[in-house]
Amino acid sequence: MAAARQDVDCDVLVVGGGINGAGIARDVAGRGLCVALCERDDLAAHTSSASTKLIHGGLRYLEHYEFGLVRKALAEREVLLRAAPHVIRPMRFVMPHTGQRSAALLRAGLFLYDRLARRELLPASESVQLACHPAGRALNPALGQAFVYSDGWVDDARLVVLNAVDAAHKGACVLTRTACTEARRENGAWRVTLRKPDGTFKQIAVRAIVNAAGPWAAAFLDVALGRPEAAQARTRLRLVKGSHIVVRRLFAHDDAYLFQHEDGRIVFAIPYERDFTLIGTTDVEYAGDPAKVAIDADEIRYLCGVASHYFREPVVPADVVWSYAGVRPLLDDASARASAVTRDYRLQVDGGGPSGEAPLLTVFGGKLTTYRKLAEETTDLLCKALGHRSGAWTAGACLPGGDLFGATPQSRSVLEFDGWRSRVQVQYHWLDCALIGRYARAYGTRIHTLLQGRSSMADMGGEVLPGLFEAELDYLRRHEWAMTPEDILWRRTKLGLHLPAGAAAQLDAWLMEHPLQVAGK
Template structure:
């Protein structure tokens, strides 16, 4: 069989392209060397956002595009996303008029249907303010979105497969040769796939894949920027996140995370290769210091329960620092062959990136993904109802319909699987392995390409933060592994982070 399109890379960009192409009727193959979302796309700051800080660098086009997409993703993936409020304290050295001006633009660069507008608040009368030192009295509350990054990837690939795409995970492309008509793509499994068009969406490895696998020397050089995150004891009171301005001009987010924790990030540090990623003591100290400059109850190293560090691939722009380098994407067509390399981009704009790819690969086909809920987000909607409102109503009904289960279990499954949770609950969840059920593991294995305990504990879910050692050992045994994954040292896929989402 000759595929119309073969994609190298199962991160968010490759997943989005595969879904879009399969929905337009193209025959698609997706090949990923590790697990889906196994690198950058499972270790982001979990935000779908316009990038308030990018306004400082006059990136109005990027911010406008991202803000519009923020609403789209909240609508098509309501089970794994929600509007997130951010408290931005006023600090000396950053004029308040500048914050007002930036937020005025941020509220108006794109239409808002779900996300509220910003407002000035008095921290002395706010619950969130009690988590901050008394010297911070004034702040602004603005809104963006939260997303389960790895589940967004899996949902896109699931939809692509449902529409006929061939998916190969844990399979490395060893060589790709163009014979003048089609690409012959050799896999380390011994299989050879054939395709009319080849898209290299290998993220931090895109430049290497272009040169060493495709034999192309015209892909733009990448700037690899490491970002580090800490997961700590929960510091939040209420549901707001904090956007904390730093004296060096950076910002650090402190987000409510997984009910019991807070997520602190991120740093920006150049690295030479993706494999060189690793959180340093200096980065840990920086993040703790950045948060503690604001918090009433300071965080210490003993409060860290998990941490990850990794690489975001940015387009190299000589003369620009990490903060100034564009977060937008670039599609690089390779002259003389039907192929392109995708570089840059961010989770928020993955869908429009896919549309841009399809405009080149299949220009006669029609766009469709903006109005099509992702698998799990296809809840019944009343006329004119948003995805977020429809999901909230559906979840309430699901809890009532399955009153024989603890509502917390129903809610967790619904916010992981969406509508796919309903048949699992109806059929029965099977054995409880200590916080995760056998029916879940079977679903992840049979429908979401999970093959290891890490795939489940750190990507299909974040149960790795919640389960004790005995439960993790039972999950590992279920997958036929000899040992449970380590608690504090994440799996290989969690070396990678996406600074700023």
């Protein structure tokens, strides 16, 4: 243990298993500190699995003069593409010109977007005529000119899990279905009470706490810590609901669309899971319980209306095959409209240093694309507060499965992913091509862990559901903390979209009949 004190169980407790919490736990563990991560539900159970699935600079933030945030996000886009080329991939976005903003302004914005940070992996923006471009075939023929630019797509829930996996590999203790119910400063440390999955309680002592509870950051300060700062913290967070719908695929190509709607909002239409189109998002002020957030009928109608306005074929609520909503904990910058609220973050440290009090670091705000940088800055502050000397490291490290051509992130992992996948298909020629393709994208090089000791379909075990074999279930339960049908069908995979009604119940019955056997027990 790196702690100077010998009467603590670990150096750092991270509360919250979303992207920020998992990223921080990974960075802290990699610097040699002893860290535990607790999440009351599943990893990425809330906001971090309810995004628009983009790793992007945030083109629209330029309009609000957030040049620093966009530059930081664009730089991170390149870092993350190289670190996790299996779950993050380049994508082109087609933005029809509708007259909401002048063509000259859009050209200037895209020129700046291409140059605010070094861009080596993605092609530059361009202007196209939709009548001569494949993306124009699916659109309203009244649309003529469009601008095309580059960003990245991400499997958001898997990105969270990969950070947790790496944290565990580096010594972190990852505790899912474990809530932090109380924390009090005592003798220069934090005395923390954890409620375990079986409902029993355990107390541990830690040197520092990171509050990465997202929409519950203020509630954690208030209920768990009983601190007067909680009321003030609530004024720093603005909860905004973002909802998405999924419909059958609306177009044949692999580019996405960005629509600048007449009400000033931005709506994306993104190719999703081979057979579907993801449409979102809304930006609606939210005052309820973040755990109970759900899309409402007005949001569904709104997103269908936007899609119908731009596509040749209308989209109606009956076309929606799946929907989801999440609450984004954004910094309250006094913006009049929810869609204009900044996506930047703020880190607040209480205690540590000359005060002698055990440090508490709270994360406010943030966005998926900048999570690694946020984690790096958080860990820098923690190391300073704890008197631990260790430098940043994550910018030069692959995430689990991303080391296609070696341990160091490389551009060729992004540019040559299809070639790597083809070689994997040859290696495991006995697997169905579609299945091996899904495994390659979901697990990257960790496909070799999943398939270790298997050389035929007979070795995969039973096919519990179409395309879901016992081998994968065993891997997900042993290595990725998956416990329930929802964990497996909607967060670790998206098989829930492809399976018939009743699949979750069938999987639940199988899980009950096949309890996970833990070595040594």
